[in-house]
Amino acid sequence: MQKALTIDPGKCTGCKQCEMACSYVNEGEFNVSKSRIRVFDFHEEARFVPYTCTQCDEAWCQQACPVNAITTNEMGVKVVHDNLCVGCKVCTIACPFGTVNYNASTGKVIKCDLCGGDPACAAACPTDAITFQDVEQGGFDKMRQWAARTTAGTEPSGPNAPA
Amino acid sequence: MYHVILGAGPAGVTAAETIRKHAPDAEITLIGGEGEPPYSRMAIPYLLEGKIGEDGTHLRQEDGHYETLGIAYRHGPVISVDTGARSVTCADGSTLGFDTLLIATGATPIRPPIEGLDSPGVHTCWTLEDARRITEHAQKGEPVVLVGAGFIGCIILESLAKMGVDLTVVERGDRMVPRMLDETAGNMLRHWCEGQDVRVITEAEVDAIRSGDRAALAVHLKDGQTLPAALVVIATGVRSNIGFLDGSGIETGAGVKVDPYHETNVPGIYAAGDVAEGINLSTGHNDMLAIQPVAVEHAYIAALNMCGIATEHRGSLNMNVLDTLGLISSSFGTWEGVEGGDRAVLTDEAAGRYIRLEFEGDRLIGAQTVGLTDHVGMLRGLIQTGLPLGAWKNKLIDSPTRIAEAYVAVMQQGPVSGYTGPKVALPA
Amino acid sequence: MGWTGKILRINLSTGTIATEALNMDWADKYLGQRGLASKYLVEEVDPRADPLGPDNKMIMATGPLTGTCASTGGRYSIITKGPLTGAIACSNSGGYFGAELKFAGWDMVIFEGQSPKPVYVTIFDGDVQIRDASGYWGKTVWDTDKGIKAAHQDPQIRVAAIGVAGENEILYACVVNDLHRAAGRSGVGAVMGSKNLKAVAVRGTGGVKVRDFKTFMDATNAGKKVLKENAVTGEGLPAYGTQVLMNVINETGALPTRNGQDVQFESANDISAEAMATPRRSDGKPNLLTNQACFGCTIACGRISKIDETHFTIQNKPEYWHASGGLEYEAAWALGSATGINDLEALTYVNFICNEQAIDPISFGATVGAAMELYETGVIDDAVTGGIKLNFGSAEALVACVEATGKAEGFGKELGLGSKRLTEKYGKPELSMTVKGQEFPAYDPRGIQGMGLTYATSNRGACHLRSYTVSSEILGIPEKTDPLTTDGKAGLVKAFQDATAAVDSSGLCVFTTFAWTLEDIAPQVDAACEGNWTVDKMLEAGERIWNMERMFNNNAGFTAEDDNLPKRLLKDAAKTGPAKGLVAGLDKMLPEYYELRGWTPDGVPTSETVARLAL
Ligand SMILES: Cc1cc2nc3c(=O)[nH]c(=O)nc-3n(C[C@H](O)[C@H](O)[C@H](O)COP(=O)(O)OP(=O)(O)OC[C@H]3O[C@@H](n4cnc5c(N)ncnc54)[C@H](O)[C@@H]3O)c2cc1C
Ligand code: SF4
Ligand code: SF4
Ligand code: SF4
Numbered sequence A: 001m002q003k004a005l006t007i008d009p010g011k012c013t014g015c016k017q018c019e020m021a022c023s024y025v026n027e028g029e030f031n032v033s034k035s036r037i038r039v040f041d042f043h044e045e046a047r048f049v050p051y052t053c054t055q056c057d058e059a060w061c062q063q064a065c066p067v068n069a070i071t072t073n074e075m076g077v078k079v080v081h082d083n084l085c086v087g088c089k090v091c092t093i094a095c096p097f098g099t100v101n102y103n104a105s106t107g108k109v110i111k112c113d114l115c116g117g118d119p120a121c122a123a124a125c126p127t128d129a130i131t132f133q134d135v136e137q138g139g140f141d142k143m144r145q146w147a148a149r150t151t152a153g154t155e156p157s158g159p160n161a162p163a
Numbered sequence B: 001m002y003h004v005i006l007g008a009g010p011a012g013v014t015a016a017e018t019i020r021k022h023a024p025d026a027e028i029t030l031i032g033g034e035g036e037p038p039y040s041r042m043a044i045p046y047l048l049e050g051k052i053g054e055d056g057t058h059l060r061q062e063d064g065h066y067e068t069l070g071i072a073y074r075h076g077p078v079i080s081v082d083t084g085a086r087s088v089t090c091a092d093g094s095t096l097g098f099d100t101l102l103i104a105t106g107a108t109p110i111r112p113p114i115e116g117l118d119s120p121g122v123h124t125c126w127t128l129e130d131a132r133r134i135t136e137h138a139q140k141g142e143p144v145v146l147v148g149a150g151f152i153g154c155i156i157l158e159s160l161a162k163m164g165v166d167l168t169v170v171e172r173g174d175r176m177v178p179r180m181l182d183e184t185a186g187n188m189l190r191h192w193c194e195g196q197d198v199r200v201i202t203e204a205e206v207d208a209i210r211s212g213d214r215a216a217l218a219v220h221l222k223d224g225q226t227l228p229a230a231l232v233v234i235a236t237g238v239r240s241n242i243g244f245l246d247g248s249g250i251e252t253g254a255g256v257k258v259d260p261y262h263e264t265n266v267p268g269i270y271a272a273g274d275v276a277e278g279i280n281l282s283t284g285h286n287d288m289l290a291i292q293p294v295a296v297e298h299a300y301i302a303a304l305n306m307c308g309i310a311t312e313h314r315g316s317l318n319m320n321v322l323d324t325l326g327l328i329s330s331s332f333g334t335w336e337g338v339e340g341g342d343r344a345v346l347t348d349e350a351a352g353r354y355i356r357l358e359f360e361g362d363r364l365i366g367a368q369t370v371g372l373t374d375h376v377g378m379l380r381g382l383i384q385t386g387l388p389l390g391a392w393k394n395k396l397i398d399s400p401t402r403i404a405e406a407y408v409a410v411m412q413q414g415p416v417s418g419y420t421g422p423k424v425a426l427p428a
Numbered sequence C: 001m002g003w004t005g006k007i008l009r010i011n012l013s014t015g016t017i018a019t020e021a022l023n024m025d026w027a028d029k030y031l032g033q034r035g036l037a038s039k040y041l042v043e044e045v046d047p048r049a050d051p052l053g054p055d056n057k058m059i060m061a062t063g064p065l066t067g068t069c070a071s072t073g074g075r076y077s078i079i080t081k082g083p084l085t086g087a088i089a090c091s092n093s094g095g096y097f098g099a100e101l102k103f104a105g106w107d108m109v110i111f112e113g114q115s116p117k118p119v120y121v122t123i124f125d126g127d128v129q130i131r132d133a134s135g136y137w138g139k140t141v142w143d144t145d146k147g148i149k150a151a152h153q154d155p156q157i158r159v160a161a162i163g164v165a166g167e168n169e170i171l172y173a174c175v176v177n178d179l180h181r182a183a184g185r186s187g188v189g190a191v192m193g194s195k196n197l198k199a200v201a202v203r204g205t206g207g208v209k210v211r212d213f214k215t216f217m218d219a220t221n222a223g224k225k226v227l228k229e230n231a232v233t234g235e236g237l238p239a240y241g242t243q244v245l246m247n248v249i250n251e252t253g254a255l256p257t258r259n260g261q262d263v264q265f266e267s268a269n270d271i272s273a274e275a276m277a278t279p280r281r282s283d284g285k286p287n288l289l290t291n292q293a294c295f296g297c298t299i300a301c302g303r304i305s306k307i308d309e310t311h312f313t314i315q316n317k318p319e320y321w322h323a324s325g326g327l328e329y330e331a332a333w334a335l336g337s338a339t340g341i342n343d344l345e346a347l348t349y350v351n352f353i354c355n356e357q358a359i360d361p362i363s364f365g366a367t368v369g370a371a372m373e374l375y376e377t378g379v380i381d382d383a384v385t386g387g388i389k390l391n392f393g394s395a396e397a398l399v400a401c402v403e404a405t406g407k408a409e410g411f412g413k414e415l416g417l418g419s420k421r422l423t424e425k426y427g428k429p430e431l432s433m434t435v436k437g438q439e440f441p442a443y444d445p446r447g448i449q450g451m452g453l454t455y456a457t458s459n460r461g462a463c464h465l466r467s468y469t470v471s472s473e474i475l476g477i478p479e480k481t482d483p484l485t486t487d488g489k490a491g492l493v494k495a496f497q498d499a500t501a502a503v504d505s506s507g508l509c510v511f512t513t514f515a516w517t518l519e520d521i522a523p524q525v526d527a528a529c530e531g532n533w534t535v536d537k538m539l540e541a542g543e544r545i546w547n548m549e550r551m552f553n554n555n556a557g558f559t560a561e562d563d564n565l566p567k568r569l570l571k572d573a574a575k576t577g578p579a580k581g582l583v584a585g586l587d588k589m590l591p592e593y594y595e596l597r598g599w600t601p602d603g604v605p606t607s608e609t610v611a612r613l614a615l
Helices: A019-025 A058-063 A089-092 A120-124 A138-150 B010-022 B043-050 B128-135 B151-162 B183-196 B292-306 B377-385 B392-398 B400-411 C024-031 C033-044 C097-103 C141-151 C188-194 C213-229 C231-252 C273-277 C329-337 C344-357 C363-376 C394-408 C411-415 C418-425 C449-457 C468-473 C489-503 C510-514 C516-530 C535-555 C569-572 C586-597 C607-612
Strands: A001-008 A038-042 A046-051 A068-073 A078-080 A102-103 A110-111 A130-135 B002-005 B027-032 B071-075 B080-081 B086-091 B093-097 B100-103 B107-109 B121-126 B143-145 B166-170 B200-203 B206-213 B219-220 B226-229 B231-232 B238-242 B269-271 B276-279 B320-322 B325-332 B340-347 B353-360 B363-370 C006-013 C014-019 C058-062 C077-080 C088-093 C108-112 C118-126 C127-132 C158-161 C176-177 C182-185 C197-203 C288-292 C302-305
Touching: A001 C489, A019 A038, A019 A120, A019 B071, A038 B151, A038 B400, A058 A068, A058 B292, A058 B325, A068 B340, A078 A110, A078 B320, A078 C586, A089 A102, A089 B292, A089 B377, A102 C188, A120 A130, A130 C418, B002 B010, B010 B027, B010 B071, B010 B100, B010 B292, B027 C213, B043 B128, B043 B151, B093 B238, B100 B292, B107 C118, B128 B226, B143 B226, B151 B166, B151 B183, B151 B320, B151 C288, B166 B226, B183 B200, B183 B320, B183 B325, B183 B353, B183 B363, B200 C182, B219 B231, B226 B353, B269 B292, B269 B400, B276 B292, B276 C088, B292 C411, B325 B377, B340 B392, B363 B377, B377 B400, B392 B400, B400 C024, B400 C058, C014 C127, C024 C535, C033 C088, C033 C108, C033 C535, C058 C097, C058 C188, C077 C097, C077 C182, C077 C188, C088 C176, C088 C188, C088 C535, C097 C197, C108 C118, C118 C141, C141 C158, C141 C197, C141 C344, C176 C188, C213 C516, C231 C273, C231 C288, C231 C302, C231 C329, C329 C363, C344 C363, C344 C394, C363 C411, C363 C418, C394 C411, C394 C586, C411 C418, C449 C468, C449 C489, C468 C489, C468 C510, C489 C510, C489 C516, C489 C535, C489 C586, C516 C535
Parallel strands: B002 B027, B002 B100, B027 B071, B100 B269, B121 B231, B143 B166, B143 B231, B166 B200, C006 C108, C118 C197
Antiparallel strands: A001 A130, A038 A046, A068 A078, A102 A110, B080 B086, B086 B093, B107 B238, B206 B219, B219 B226, B320 B325, B325 B363, B340 B353, B353 B363, C006 C014, C058 C077, C058 C108, C077 C088, C088 C182, C118 C127, C158 C176, C158 C197, C176 C182, C288 C302
């Protein structure tokens, strides 16, 4: 069984600790604009949604890469190899989730790599909105589940909203 | 089962690997048309720039990759297909039988009817061999004329400029990348290029290439201008490699005709990639979409069907991303819009930003961007899932930059009538 | 590091923008944010300057931990000379604006002068511009926020703005960032308005570095663990927000009610945290939807509420049929208890308007409370109020008042003077529940004696956030003291004041101190910043800051006489509850406090004190 990031927007408070942890681990500084995970704030609906790559089974980014610079490691994680990536950006338009992004300062792309199996975002999340769990489904199902889990409207949804 | 795959580009290799994944015992032979290991044409620009070496263009890097997977790789090219005998014949006269066949022979650059096209120093930029020859001629500071500023032309433009040549681009259309970007975006690209000392001549056609006095060659335009050139690179479009199918009974048009399972009119014979006319998601019609991600999608679906896993293709989305000397542009789907549809536009030329979104009803059907890199893939996601945008459509019309928010918001609305993810196809 | 080392100086009179290096000698003595910006203010602004004139400056300042992963590390403050009080003002705000300013590369921004016409300032990383705001003048904060994001086509811009109230110099106008987080008190929004500065829009894509990342991560993780395991910060605040206090303080007999006439509100439960979480009878949905964190905060006490769409306040106003910042305790008290109003939905609506037009709900609610007493005692009538029936308990009246005050129209203009000037105008200054001109908040000193000294000595006028002795006197943090006695409160107040000044200078939120002491905070600051920041050094910085603020105020003309409380608290005993029969015992605490502070009996720091603190 593989482990994956499981995101429960209903528990997110919008604190952005995940973004900071991610940028620290990957960029060596606190810089949320370079985080691989982003928290979307739907203010008027009282909803915060952390969002990052779900490590799809048949990953579009990987399939589109012309030089095999994205490979799947033993944990099922799609990893970008900087030494091979030529910066063509085809993966960035191929990934329909928009979670692999071009970094102009390096000329390569960046995406979540689950921090090599110890995701900093999950560790940093104070409310368990992001957890690292065993999952049976592949990336698509993960995404589908994620999509279906939250309600669309302004129903009470927060971690401490009344039951 | 014996699977034979013609063409060792991205389509051919993806198909071979996918078959292996689903049919561990099948026999697979992959036949290439050039004397190279399977490689990616798309990587050629980066080879020219010196970002990678030739091995960096190879589709798979590990030694013995194909042997390990039990994929026999051999050199062709194939010169004919006998659909009755179910065999193919190679240029060296050898023949191979098959149970299923995949045609993934890609495309070849069109050679426009220009006098002097065969002169030394005039090249297309399509194969590794082309790349080697361009590298020879493209010396720093030398005048180079690039004919064609389409998508592939613009990619080559980037690498030629990075090689430090004195570059002039000649394009027949009224703007750069006319089939990928509209006038506003195309002109932004043009001004950007001109700002970086690349000469751009539009609405111009090459009449002849003769030997020149200021440089080895002189490119004569129909309007009378003459451009000196040490090297001329031709990028005026491509056509499918289907010549060897003449008389085989396999139905072709501009490319090989396929059904939604990527099978041709001949049972057991499939086609994928630049050579195939697959379904265009935006129109629902069969069409040539000669881009890498589509080649791979085709191959994936064809391979599943070749293994007996019936998988229908819902269609591929036309999409491109271009980096023109640091100005990044992209386009998706029906970027030109449809009659009666709505549009969201943001133009900020000074900041190098442009976003144009096209809607039909409350669904996104096409998009173009300049200067946007964060989360661009979401545009594909929105178009391909066809999720209704609801209130977000007007928010996008007000602020087209809110794409990512809109995407995450509508993704969470969940299934309206059965969730249809952006996945091309899933193994059963 | 921690600091970016760069500050922006924007002169709105001349339209010049300058960059300068942060004075690191000062940073070593005043840390950042409140302390450091106050130092700049004290050095640069004449204490007697007109707060709303061109000689006053307004500083937006972050702390060294702003924009880091330290829990609550997202704060910024606005430091200026306050128009409500004439004293030094420092208002602290959360949300995301502060961190964004830091990511843009700036420790602080100093605004000088007065623009000849309405402008807003954009700070997009290093690109700083003063722009025409005529299109936003007269608009609410919410519309301005939306408009600026659309104009610059970047939804990730963070905006701090004033509403119509600030433009019209309503004396307790505040500055609201991220739609519902406010630099709330002392009228900093009026200063911004006097400068013709409508908004500051920030977008930062840079990073923040700390001195020693590894130690910093360990220290901040240890800190987060403490917050999580603490009952207040780990459970109470996330679940109920600061509103957890409503019933507690009411039972303590320290809930100032109907302009301080009572110390208990019979309807407190109707406007409490519990009420917010209970499904409404009307539509079966609770007022509270969820909680929200500010940048970097692992407590997440913020309230996100949605008003009942059929409620009279918004039934014809679909523009308010959405979620936004809900009631915090101080606001619920001021809008509800101080006015005797028990309609939770109305209070939430009034709170929305306070956010939308950027007015301080504490001063506003308390001023309405005073005006209600003027009205009920016949001092003012319908002619003055413009027909508003200003009776205690009237939600309709409160709603009319907030709409008028937000737009600075009619009677709203008078309310916008604050209760001190309003009651003086009608000859009843004793009805103003203020110290140094600022309305006191939600704790009655008769029931919590330490808060009397807190209000009396607060450098920005009556305020709970300068020394929140409620922690000790009610919640037992760090140790329980008796709220009904004055014994030991002088020392308690001083200790809280100094520690709070240090926390307010770090980039952290003072709510962490429900769980953290400086023992938890100093290691985080020290790992981020050069300068060997021990607990002692932080406390010393805190004391230095306190005295510096005091000296500014003394130079501005304040004396020991201004360290006082409204007569009502000193003379009229509490009528009910545990404090029944008690008045605020300020006289028993103040002399001791001066002595502990090293001040003369006139409240002036002695030369030894000044020397000891290297002021
Ligand atoms: C310079 C350049 C830049 C490009 N940039 C991009 C880009 O940025 N994004 C993008 O999406 N696309 C890009 N493309 C297009 C992309 O490379 C093609 O869409 C993709 O290669 C198609 O893959 P394919 O496998 O269908 O065909 P090909 O890659 O063309 O492979 C066809 C294979 O078939 C072989 N073959 C041909 N005829 C025969 C025969 N008769 N017998 C046996 N084998 C035969 C060929 O030798 C080759 O191995 C670029 C192309 C070029 C040339
Ligand atoms: S980057 Fe996109 S395509 Fe690639 S694995 Fe992640 S979600 Fe899938
Ligand atoms: S940008 Fe890099 S990882 Fe992405 S497709 Fe191109 S080479 Fe592969
Ligand atoms: S797992 Fe690691 S790389 Fe991925 S989003 Fe979380 S912190 Fe970033």
